Amino acid sequence: MFDSPYRRVAVAIDGSPASDAAIRLAFTVVCAGGEVAFLHATDRAATIAHYVAPWKSDIGALESMELFERGLFESACKRARALGFASSGHAIEGFTGQAIVNYVRSSGVDAVILGASGDQGIARTKLPSTAEDVLRAAGVPTFIVPSPRFSNKEQLIGRIMVAIDDSEPSARAIERAITLAQWTGAEIQFANVQECDFARRASDRAISTAACEQAARAGVKADAVIVHGSTAEALIAAAELWGADLIVVGTHGRIGRARLRYGSVAEAVVRSATCPVMVVPGGVPAARQEIAASA
Numbered sequence: 001m002f003d004s005p006y007r008r009v010a011v012a013i014d015g016s017p018a019s020d021a022a023i024r025l026a027f028t029v030v031c032a033g034g035e036v037a038f039l040h041a042t043d044r045a046a047t048i049a050h051y052v053a054p055w056k057s058d059i060g061a062l063e064s065m066e067l068f069e070r071g072l073f074e075s076a077c078k079r080a081r082a083l084g085f086a087s088s089g090h091a092i093e094g095f096t097g098q099a100i101v102n103y104v105r106s107s108g109v110d111a112v113i114l115g116a117s118g119d120q121g122i123a124r125t126k127l128p129s130t131a132e133d134v135l136r137a138a139g140v141p142t143f144i145v146p147s148p149r150f151s152n153k154e155q156l157i158g159r160i161m162v163a164i165d166d167s168e169p170s171a172r173a174i175e176r177a178i179t180l181a182q183w184t185g186a187e188i189q190f191a192n193v194q195e196c197d198f199a200r201r202a203s204d205r206a207i208s209t210a211a212c213e214q215a216a217r218a219g220v221k222a223d224a225v226i227v228h229g230s231t232a233e234a235l236i237a238a239a240e241l242w243g244a245d246l247i248v249v250g251t252h253g254r255i256g257r258a259r260l261r262y263g264s265v266a267e268a269v270v271r272s273a274t275c276p277v278m279v280v281p282g283g284v285p286a287a288r289q290e291i292a293a294s295a
Helices: 017-029 044-051 060-082 096-107 129-137 168-184 198-217 231-242 262-272
Strands: 006-012 030-042 086-093 111-116 142-146 159-163 187-194 222-228 246-251 277-281
Touching (some): 017 168, 030 060, 030 096, 096 129, 129 142, 159 231, 168 277, 198 222, 222 231, 231 246, 262 277
Parallel strands (some): 006 111
Antiparallel strands (some): 142 277
């Protein structure tokens, strides 16, 4: 049988609907018997300085925050145990995005999952610093989950759209999408976006054909489309038209402050997509199990 390449995932939680959606996605992508690490990041020093030190008050605000945090961990871990997953809760200190990055880098997790507030994904005018920092620096596949339009669906990932071109990040995205499709039983649609260079049509068809053949060898149903327009906008439009449950994009890992080509496309997709987005950074290892047509 196929297994998920994600044996241990980290999920940032805060009690919001988007956080709940992130937890549900974690239970979908983690392997059988895998582990989910629940993270709650707070700046306790800032809380003490703001609520306690200036007025010499009691520490009720800090105690309330810690009680809320314990409740988050107990609820999430109970859900994990009911599904047969190992779990743990981690109160991490500091500025949220960097705190999550520090944990991910030191813990050896295979992926990180973040919920994004808002009815239409992350705020369309600016990528929040938490998501930006994690995407830019975590170094592992990162799932960004908007408020759950899919909350009542039995199969959270049934259709995966993958942005492809002839780059190394695209190759990694294809590998990761295929292994995830093997685990979830999803079908894939590869999307090659042409902004204006129609002369590339033949090479784009070759790239699409190769991706579909790779999926077929792994026993995954796949087809491909060539779409036209601004890359991120065209990709999101195609995903919405097809009814994708997940968009997968590769990046060189220079999202956010260093906005270079593929990174800027990934950032724009994350900012605007209404379905979850999986960002595969450049240099991330191939999935642990070899893609194969049969077990």
